[in-house]
Amino acid sequence: MPADAPPLNIGLIGYGFMGRAHSNAYVQAGNFFDLPRKPTLKAVCARNKDRAQAFADTWGYESVETDWRELLKRDDIDAVDIATPNNLHHEIAIAAAEAGKAILCEKPLAMDSAQGREMVDAVEKAGVANTVWYNYRRIPAVSLAKQLIDEGLLGRIFHYRANFLQDWTINEELPQGGEALWRLDAAAAGSGVTGDLLAHCIDTALWLNGGVSDVSAMTETFIKERVHQGTGEKQKVTIDDACAFLCHFENGSLGLFESTRYARGHKALYTLEINGEHMSLRWDLHDLTRLEVFDYRDESAIRGWKSVHVTDNGGEHPYMDHWWVPGLSVGYETSFVHQVADFVTSLDGGDFKGPTFADALDTQKVCDAVLKSAADRSWETVG
Amino acid sequence: MPADAPPLNIGLIGYGFMGRAHSNAYVQAGNFFDLPRKPTLKAVCARNKDRAQAFADTWGYESVETDWRELLKRDDIDAVDIATPNNLHHEIAIAAAEAGKAILCEKPLAMDSAQGREMVDAVEKAGVANTVWYNYRRIPAVSLAKQLIDEGLLGRIFHYRANFLQDWTINEELPQGGEALWRLDAAAAGSGVTGDLLAHCIDTALWLNGGVSDVSAMTETFIKERVHQGTGEKQKVTIDDACAFLCHFENGSLGLFESTRYARGHKALYTLEINGEHMSLRWDLHDLTRLEVFDYRDESAIRGWKSVHVTDNGGEHPYMDHWWVPGLSVGYETSFVHQVADFVTSLDGGDFKGPTFADALDTQKVCDAVLKSAADRSWETVG
Amino acid sequence: MPADAPPLNIGLIGYGFMGRAHSNAYVQAGNFFDLPRKPTLKAVCARNKDRAQAFADTWGYESVETDWRELLKRDDIDAVDIATPNNLHHEIAIAAAEAGKAILCEKPLAMDSAQGREMVDAVEKAGVANTVWYNYRRIPAVSLAKQLIDEGLLGRIFHYRANFLQDWTINEELPQGGEALWRLDAAAAGSGVTGDLLAHCIDTALWLNGGVSDVSAMTETFIKERVHQGTGEKQKVTIDDACAFLCHFENGSLGLFESTRYARGHKALYTLEINGEHMSLRWDLHDLTRLEVFDYRDESAIRGWKSVHVTDNGGEHPYMDHWWVPGLSVGYETSFVHQVADFVTSLDGGDFKGPTFADALDTQKVCDAVLKSAADRSWETVG
Amino acid sequence: MPADAPPLNIGLIGYGFMGRAHSNAYVQAGNFFDLPRKPTLKAVCARNKDRAQAFADTWGYESVETDWRELLKRDDIDAVDIATPNNLHHEIAIAAAEAGKAILCEKPLAMDSAQGREMVDAVEKAGVANTVWYNYRRIPAVSLAKQLIDEGLLGRIFHYRANFLQDWTINEELPQGGEALWRLDAAAAGSGVTGDLLAHCIDTALWLNGGVSDVSAMTETFIKERVHQGTGEKQKVTIDDACAFLCHFENGSLGLFESTRYARGHKALYTLEINGEHMSLRWDLHDLTRLEVFDYRDESAIRGWKSVHVTDNGGEHPYMDHWWVPGLSVGYETSFVHQVADFVTSLDGGDFKGPTFADALDTQKVCDAVLKSAADRSWETVG
CATH class of the missing domain: 3.30.360.10 (Dihydrodipicolinate Reductase; domain 2)
Structure with a gap:
């Protein structure tokens, strides 16, 4: 990665199995792929502050939030990663789109296709980059x-x-x-x-x-x-x-x-x-x-x-x-790394598959x- | 096999892929299993006499028939093996049951379950031993x-x-x-x-x-x-x-x-x-x-x-x-051998699975x- | 096999694991391959007469011998199959060659290469067809x-x-x-x-x-x-x-x-x-x-x-x-069948591999x- | 990893295939294992300064050296990783031991066992922690x-x-x-x-x-x-x-x-x-x-x-x-991660396998x- 690649500041919501897989992906993508922007672990968000802080310490997240709405308000967050249980995807994603953030959302997209339809409409209306972690591709x-x-x-x-x-x-x-x-x-x-x-x-x-x-x-x-x-x-x-x-x-x-x-x-x-x-x-x-x-x-x-x-x-x-x-x-974990690499590359004007x-x-x-x-x-x- | 095991005279109808597999099974079952009766290749039956004769020569069948009804009339046939296309199973099997022959019929049993029902009734009424060549068991x-x-x-x-x-x-x-x-x-x-x-x-x-x-x-x-x-x-x-x-x-x-x-x-x-x-x-x-x-x-x-x-x-x-x-x-062929061995053994009063x-x-x-x-x-x- | 293929009369010495494998090969080779001569189970030879007879009954050997020297004297034996322990191969094979028999000998050829050298000399001098049961080829x-x-x-x-x-x-x-x-x-x-x-x-x-x-x-x-x-x-x-x-x-x-x-x-x-x-x-x-x-x-x-x-x-x-x-x-057993088929075919003037x-x-x-x-x-x- | 784990400052010599595998191991070991000291990418050393700098930029090494002797002199380096061709292991390892650094050396240890004997003597005399990257264990x-x-x-x-x-x-x-x-x-x-x-x-x-x-x-x-x-x-x-x-x-x-x-x-x-x-x-x-x-x-x-x-x-x-x-x-790369995790853990007084x-x-x-x-x-x- 070029030394002068600007950061892509990530705000991660959730710190479970997928929170770890995604965090590793941001780190390794920068080390193994030549990216236009450097994925940077800016903030992790979870209701339990102590657990969020412990997660931040392990992975090197720079800050911690306990309310995802506060995370969305921050100007220093470029991309929001939704790694929560499925029933929260809809609300968070629509708010993130409205806040103009790029969005990486865990799968499945939503609780049903009615929710999903609204989420698609929201990201398309906002014109934000978006992907869902169907990593096996x-x-x-x-x-x-x-x-x-x-x-x-x-x-x-x-x-x-x-x-x-x-x-x-x-x-x-x-x-x-x-x-x-x-x-x-x-x-x-x-x-x-x-x-x-x-x-x-x-x-x-x-x-x-x-x-x-x-x-x-x-x-x-x-x-x-x-x-x-x-x-x-x-x-x-x-x-x-x-x-x-x-x-x-x-x-x-x-x-x-x-x-x-x-x-x-x-x-x-x-x-x-x-x-x-x-x-x-x-x-x-x-x-x-x-x-x-x-x-x-x-x-x-x-x-x-x-x-x-x-x-x-x-x-x-x-x-x-x-x-x-x-x-x-x-x-297994490299499938997430590759998704990050392709997604970040596409932010520079490339085609996202x-x-x-x-x-x-x-x-x-x-x-x-x-x-x-x-x-x-x-x-x-x-x- | 005991030297004095009485023969079990087989009349085979058909000489295709399955005719060969069954013939081999009769031969090998006698050589590898200790059976109460010795499977004996008595007659093969097919409409084309020359082909039937060639098949008999190869396998050592003692005689040839060109009409399965004639085969069923023979007293020296103990068991009939139906290795014809499926649409002939019904008619031949019912006639064989009526002739009191043990029956080994190729699968599937019949063209449909109505035919199948009549075939089951026929063998049960006649009280003849019967099996269908679902060999993979x-x-x-x-x-x-x-x-x-x-x-x-x-x-x-x-x-x-x-x-x-x-x-x-x-x-x-x-x-x-x-x-x-x-x-x-x-x-x-x-x-x-x-x-x-x-x-x-x-x-x-x-x-x-x-x-x-x-x-x-x-x-x-x-x-x-x-x-x-x-x-x-x-x-x-x-x-x-x-x-x-x-x-x-x-x-x-x-x-x-x-x-x-x-x-x-x-x-x-x-x-x-x-x-x-x-x-x-x-x-x-x-x-x-x-x-x-x-x-x-x-x-x-x-x-x-x-x-x-x-x-x-x-x-x-x-x-x-x-x-x-x-x-x-x-x-693969031994699955037929095993079926012959179990079937022939059951003719001596054993339980057939x-x-x-x-x-x-x-x-x-x-x-x-x-x-x-x-x-x-x-x-x-x-x- | 043509109905008029002349017999190839086999005399088998030994009735163990290999005696069974070879016997099966003679039977199946005739049923599955179109051979110039029909392998025929003429005699089995073993010191224990009862066991030899039981083996003959199972496989359909026409006669029994208890002394291999007697077997070699018989004019109605075309080929001798040596399925004994290794220490007997040398003596029997040389005598069989001298008797003008085709020979199928179990492996290894001999106890050592000095013995083996004499055996090769004997079959070459006698001009008899010969093979060793390295069946895996x-x-x-x-x-x-x-x-x-x-x-x-x-x-x-x-x-x-x-x-x-x-x-x-x-x-x-x-x-x-x-x-x-x-x-x-x-x-x-x-x-x-x-x-x-x-x-x-x-x-x-x-x-x-x-x-x-x-x-x-x-x-x-x-x-x-x-x-x-x-x-x-x-x-x-x-x-x-x-x-x-x-x-x-x-x-x-x-x-x-x-x-x-x-x-x-x-x-x-x-x-x-x-x-x-x-x-x-x-x-x-x-x-x-x-x-x-x-x-x-x-x-x-x-x-x-x-x-x-x-x-x-x-x-x-x-x-x-x-x-x-x-x-x-x-x-596994078909490897022996194929060896019989190739060997018998070569007796008709073909090339033996x-x-x-x-x-x-x-x-x-x-x-x-x-x-x-x-x-x-x-x-x-x-x- | 506890937020207050002191750093373990790494100085890497070489930037080839193994340099990358080792660097990744230092990063992932800290993210996935709870270690007493945090592996920190302090300096990379290679003769070609531009390539060393590019490697440092990609992986986040804080500094660059072009002479391994200079690297060994630095007080802010705790552990030296020798990822050079085999013919350099002996000289560098002995010097690193004398400088009191922990050593992680690529395999094979040396050009021959005479060299190896001297290297073992050097690390034992200096009392420095040491390991060789036989990672497959x-x-x-x-x-x-x-x-x-x-x-x-x-x-x-x-x-x-x-x-x-x-x-x-x-x-x-x-x-x-x-x-x-x-x-x-x-x-x-x-x-x-x-x-x-x-x-x-x-x-x-x-x-x-x-x-x-x-x-x-x-x-x-x-x-x-x-x-x-x-x-x-x-x-x-x-x-x-x-x-x-x-x-x-x-x-x-x-x-x-x-x-x-x-x-x-x-x-x-x-x-x-x-x-x-x-x-x-x-x-x-x-x-x-x-x-x-x-x-x-x-x-x-x-x-x-x-x-x-x-x-x-x-x-x-x-x-x-x-x-x-x-x-x-x-x-494959996790084998190196595990070696780092075990090695670093042992620095805290544990047993190293x-x-x-x-x-x-x-x-x-x-x-x-x-x-x-x-x-x-x-x-x-x-x-």
Whole structure:
């Protein structure tokens, strides 16, 4: 980075898992990418001042706020990062847009697409740069998949399938709600695996394979009641523990999606596969460095799935010329680093590849159709 | 096999891919298993006498018939093996039952469950031994999965998923119909991938995980017209090229099934996975010797998916004490050998684990519900 | 097979693991390959008449002998199959050659290369067809490797490595010697893993990569004493439990070989890898259907190891057009079937690709050099 | 990290691949670990001032030096990081010890063990904290292997094998020497793959499996001449392109090691495997998140190699409670972060697990014996 790159002052709201991932991204993006502006950890905001201060000390944030409205008022904040539970995205994002801040918002965009529509309108009206942290697009192997598809190597697409399998809620004694487990509380999260996990699968799918026309879904809540950490009482579980759906893509291909937190043996297994006329691609998060490629152009005697280790640094593999040498993997966290690098670069007048709020609204619409289809046991049109 | 084991005289109808697989099974079952009766290749039947004779010469069948009705009349035939296209199963099986023959019928049982119901009634009325060649149950790794499930090691089941992916019909120039390609002709096959491939997935699922309550399906025919080998003309393709469905099992678990002949890179990839509270299992046909097992009882630091090479011959692994030594795989064809061995053993008064015609009717009912659901775009109750 | 193919009458000596594997090969070769002569199970010979008779009953051998010299006298025996412990190969093979029989001898050829030299001289003098059961050459994936190498696709070869790892003798209570465990008795076996397992690795290596110039080896006997089943007494173990060696091939490439029966977790893991300038190949016995291929000609962004499922039946994959359809694996035992098919075909005047006794003598010479190098702690020249 | 943690001022010498990896480690260690002192990027030193300044700007180093002797004189430098070519380690390290600096030195420790001996003496005499960047010990999966071995779960060890395979020097047109390619120049590097790659394998082996007694090695230089970037002339290549060796460990187990830069298809494939009586372990750098574990205690029917995804954050998996959630991998660079975290923690009076200079000298002695054995074609005793 040039010594004279002006700062991009970040104000982060929230300090949980995602707060750490984003903070690391701002730091590493500046160290590994040549950016027009230097991401600077200006302020972190959280209701609990002591925790906010501890977080600031660890990461080197220069200041602390306890009210996000105060953060938005500060002139020395260029970009606001919304890393709160889902139910706060809408209000904060609209206020941030009105305050003229660039916005980096955690996914899913909103509680539903009505909220999302308003958020998109707000950022477009304000003309502020915006992105949603659908970070998996920027795992180098997934970016390579996009590149191969854009080059037309796959031909006509027949099938797309994805799932996101976890197993951490099988234990009946696990409570719901509260600061650590808000993802299990529909009031804070909006939905269960649909918004938390399938939303990732849908974002990547729309990016790689285009729009979805209609869906037929089912959801299930396996454990019906859990103690709520807020009330201390056993309460009905209102999120979806599992969700699966069939769909048609606008390009005529068939889609199959599944997510659950009850697949014993899978920690965070996001997998995707796309089958084209000439080439098929497959990826999974547990082995995130590898892209599996089947290339029908190969001679018939030695056709097979190729396991491409996406670590070459000669320009072949997206983002990897910024890291090490061939064979040396980077981790999950670099997907956020790459998103920061692309976003900051675009602030200098470049083209931003997304996902923007508008892109994330498209994902929200599919999620809404999925939940409605499951509730009504019917095929639902997306949109 | 004891030197004095009486023969079990086989009359085979059909000499295609399955005719060869079954013939090999009769030969190897006698050589590797200690059977109460010796499977004997008595007669092969096909309309084309020369081809039937050539087949008989290769395999050592003692005689040839060109009319299956004549075969059924012969007193020296104990068991009839129906290896014809699907549209002939119903008529031949009912006649064979009436002739008092034991019956080994290719899958799927029938063109639909109405036919299937009549076939079940016929064998039950006649009291003849019967089985349908859903051979994958007897891949040793799949039999081991059944054993682990029956021992209760998995606990409550949350998810079952299976798919059967092929890619051999992507080429638009491939014709439909005729002797070699009757599987692409709905008149001979009844359906496309649903009866040909999904039926296998469903049979194994019902065996491992119990009954299916309801389904929501979609089908697709990607190539709309192909030259028909019978007429020489380009005609509408009436089979389903791909089919996927969601379902609920009676035990409360969720199911997800998919089959296609348009998944570039997959030759015959039948995969299944079952997620239980305490254990999960995974298997695929391309690496058929391995059963993947995740055992939550393992110490947390070293929990992981185990790749069990199902080749131990000390009694641990089903059927394998009849073959070689640990580490040495057997092939696809042994699943038929094992079915013959179990079937013939049961003729001596033993218990037959199936699949019987009645079992195969249950699979047929699911297939029927799947096809109806896809046609009507609605959830359908099975049965 | 043509109905009028004349018989090739087999006389098998021995009825153990290999006796069964060979018998199955004679049966299946006739059923799956179009051969000029029909392998016929004429006689089995073993000292214990009851066991020989039981074996004959199971497999359909027409007669039984208890003295191999009597078997050799019979005019109705065309080919003799020597499936005895290693210490009997030399005497029987020379007598069989003198009797003018075609010979199929188990590996390793002999107790040492001096014996082997005499055996080669005997078959060459007698002009009888001969082969040694180094069966792994004819696993389809290994045959495909040979084909790719012969086509020159690999370019200059830099490295060859192979190992054969087992774990079945770790238990100290396991006895040595006797009928079942003669492989653990140097008097019957000649050596331990060197002759039993490394010999396989060496045969394939010489076939794929040419001659070996010199070797530096080490051997180890981990369990020093075991009860001998013959004497019932605890005796010194004289075989090598493990053996590893470095070598130079005549083509300038480096070799690395290892075998052991103390590699916990590996049942019979024969692996090989060859690294060429333009292409590398890798195979292992536990997943015998797959050949791993790295092809440097692929575009750099999607270079990776390809997992080729060697089951295509359109001529691409050796031997596979005789079996099933793409995606369906065959087992370990088919390597013997293919050897019978090639051997019998060559009797009709065709070219036999080996391994002949002469080929097996080359392997024996490497084994001898390895054992001498380990004893002397020095580099040894082969030959 | 506590807000009041005093700084640990780093002076880095060199700014290449390793300079970047180390710099990132200092930054991330402070952000992800709770350290007694805060690693602070105080000065970077390199002969070319402009490049040093550019590096300092990117990473935030506070100052720049062009003479390492000047750096050592500075009182505001607490620790010196030697990331230069190998031929400079000896002189700088001894001077740094004399200046009383803590030292973090790149591997291999020295050009040979005579140099290494002097370096160990220097740091011990000066009483300065010291470590060598054998970073692979702190890949979480490798640290987990160490933990399982230390718990005694493996029982008696029979075998250890490791290799480090690359393919980047196959091209004959690649020059040797100069700033970018000093690893191909024996004058700067000391040796080829032995010191660069095998040294890593040896360090891990000594750590996991104890001392090596004796070795038999071979080396090869496949491309005999390359243009030297210094002279512009074609010169003899004096490094080893490939090296393999057999060895005995002091615990009685057998070792097999290989390294090369001519294994087409392998980018940086460091693999290791250890076979114990009760458990075996396997790891490779291309899939660095996974530890393969075979546990003989498992029930016999479901024994198999377990693929442990070393990402659990509940205390099961070393270092991982500092990162994300189960299923989310970290990259190669975190091994350096973990080394910094452990080293800095030990400065506060804690125990440092190494590798120290003394540990690295043990590795150097094995390297020396390997190179001598290869030159003399004899077994060499280590030490």
